[in-house]
Amino acid sequence: MSEIENTVLLKTIISLIDSAKENAIRSIDFHRVQLYWNIGKHIFEEQQQGKDRADYGQYVVKYLSTNLKPIFGSGFSIRQLETMRQFYRVFPIANAVRSQLNWSQYRMLIAVNDEDKRTFYIAESIKNHWTGRQMERQINSSLYERLLLSNDKESVLAVAKGEKYPSDAREIIKDPITLEFLGLRRETAYYEKDLEAAIITHLHDFLLELGNGFSFVARQKRIRLEDDEFFVDLVFYNRLLQCFVIIEIKTKKITHQDIGQLQMYVNYYDRVEKLPHENKTIGILLCADKNDTLVKFSLPEDDKTIIASKYELYLPSAAQLIDAVQEEIQKIGE
Known part of the structure; x- marks a missing residue:
């Protein structure tokens, strides 16, 4: 065998081993999820038998923990057993428990x-x-x-x-877009290039925040119009929407000139880059602040190609978003 063939064979076997390991871990995780669901079911049903005694439920969990911890360790503490019971209460149908999720994810979902x-x-x-x-x-x-x-x-x-x-x-595009993973202080003033650089550094997290179907295409994409040059901050493609998505970053409150600039970029992509089967390009103004009325009157009625989305450098509270x-x-x- 040649060196190239040996290398290909080696990579193939490594891929098979990695895949087998991942499948084994996933299988173990799901067996653990099923075990905890069954334990929770038995605890719940036993507690229901003693429903006329207010303290019976606490007694059952304490009794089990006292006897299971010395054998199987801290994973069977009173708190953990209560979580298993709650797991069954939230997901009472066995077939609804999904194999793609692990125990740590189910613990979050219970809450x-x-x-x-x-x-x-x-x-x-x-x-x-x-x-x-x-x-x-x-x-x-x-x-x-x-x-x-x-x-x-x-x-x-x-x-x-x-x-x-x-x-x-x-x-699928959120407003506001939350960028706490960039690690930037919200009290500090930033240039657009600083925010752009931080996004590129944390591109994986940014794609996750953008939503489903996004892939990165270009940064500072050059557009030449006769003797003038322009540079688009970030270009993405969304396979679900089947279109380019252009992002312009503005670290100050947006103006109608910003909207006009982004509209020009969108028009360019629609007329030069877009293929016949693809949908119209979407432009997102990622801004520190915005005036919704200004955005509304700067664009044609029912326009769906330009979106102004405010970015936040910190996580909003659930209460704030529920109020909104x-x-x-x-x-x-x-």
Whole structure:
């Protein structure tokens, strides 16, 4: 065999070994999930037998922990056993427990009280192969509530579960976009190039924050129009929307000139870069602050190609986002 053939063979075998390891770990994780579900089921049913005694449930868990911990370790503490019981209560149907999720992810989902919200995070996690850390970040950044700011609940859930493809960019693009993972202080003034550089450094996390179907295309993409040169900050492609997505970064409040500049870039991509089967290019102004009325009157009515999305350098609280969702609902009802 030649050296090249040996190298190909080696890479193939390494790939097979890595795949087998991943499958083994995934299988072990799911067996653990099933074990904890069954333990939780038995604890719950036993506690229900003693429903006339208020202290019986606590006695059962304490008794089990006292006898299981010396044999199997701290994984069977009172707190852990209570979590298993709660796991069964939240997911009482065995077939609804998904093999793609591990125990750490289910522990996070147990703490999510709203059923629709849980359904959303389960669907998004499975579809996007989220790790436990990625799911934690999305829950902590209130992804579900942020998407509800510009969409109805049914649409958000349908897109997450793959029951429909997004027909509007606002179904997957968030406002605000949360960039706490960049590690930048919100009290500090930044140049646009600083924010852009930080995004490139944390590109994987930024793609996760952007939403489903995004891939990176270019940074500071040069556009030459006769003797003038322009540079687009960031260019992405979205396979679900089947279009280019251009992002211009503005670290100050946006102006109508910013909107006009982005519109020019969008027009260029539509007329020069876009293929016949692709959809119209979307432009996102990622800005520190915005005036929604200015955006509205700077664009044609019902325009769906230019989106102004405010960025936040810190995680908003769930209460803040819930208040914002309620405010949007009230506007619709007026």
